[in-house]
Amino acid sequence: MNKINIGIVGLGRMGQTHARNIVVNIPEANLYAACSVAEIEFEYAKREFGVKELYQNFEEMIENPNIDAVIIASPSGFHTEQIRLAMEKGLHVFSEKPIGLDIEDIKETIKIIDSHPNQIFQLGFMRRYDESYQYAKKLVDEGILGELTLIRCYGIDPSTELESFVKFATSSNSGGLFSDMSVHDIDLVRWFSGQEIKRVWALGKNAAYPELDELGELETGAAMMQLKDETMAILVAGRNAVHGYHVETELIGTKGMLRIAQQPEKNLVTIFNEQGIVRPTTQNFPERFREAFIREMKEFVSCIIDGRQPNVTANDGLQSTKVALACQKSIKTKQLIDVE
């Protein structure tokens, strides 16, 4: 069978991870083309991955008849339009989260996705492909925790990434802390509980980086949520974890509790020195979710080969963005918000 020719749009922090995974880990696929608005990234794509077909315009890239599928890793505000264009060109689509930033626009996009049922669509909720999260999900589904009562999630970027985040948020619309960061946790809450979220109350504070005020961005935010069956969720999102990349999830049920990555350790090394007992921390998302990013891309390519749709759907993107936007609205209005 011929390799699946992939065109990637966006060669920034996320795009580079996907590009490398295709080249190094997915023998059934070929990184055939890349699209970016930054010249320097073309040099990188040629040098690192040997990509020959380089474009500054997405619509031009998808005109290339040799492309079978696209990976969308452009800034979040471009996702819906690029998904629609690629779907209408007959291509399979993997899109980074969030699926979009506006509910009506996402709904229109889902109509187009649904009208092409033979093309694969997958959304980048890679945590669902992480081994620990999959193991925990299996235990929860088997009933080890009894009935869930509360889910607590931390998703905090390292402060070392703040400069690059400010650049990202200055040049494009991140969608805000909840759409950008918490969508992963919102998706986990929905995935673990099998429930939709019906009500949210969110708060935020800029303390270490007041310059984020100017960008309309938050450094730390928290949201309390109620699910349809009255299960509760507490989400903390932030951009200022001084020790590294902190993603942690806790599930509490009637028969017990379960934690995933309670301490976000880099590996099994423990250092004993003048600071005491030191466990190095995972430093960024490509490091913490390295295997999950590979596994989600393998799933995308397998789905194309097998002609089946992946478990992470466009509707998961719609529902998570709905909740994230309700959190943004709650911050703005200081009110408890019912999710539509």
Ligand SMILES: NC(=O)c1ccc[n+]([C@@H]2O[C@H](COP(=O)([O-])OP(=O)(O)OC[C@H]3O[C@@H](n4cnc5c(N)ncnc54)[C@H](O)[C@@H]3O)[C@@H](O)[C@H]2O)c1
């Ligand atoms: N799954 C995850 O954990 C995760 C982590 C980080 C980022 N993301 C998502 O990935 C996307 C990209 O984020 P990033 O951090 O890599 O951003 P980035 O700023 O590092 O990179 C953006 C890339 O898009 C390109 N680009 C910008 N405008 C474009 C346009 N009009 N046409 C074509 N290319 C264009 C830029 O040249 C750059 O290559 C965002 O939607 C973000 O939410 C997901």
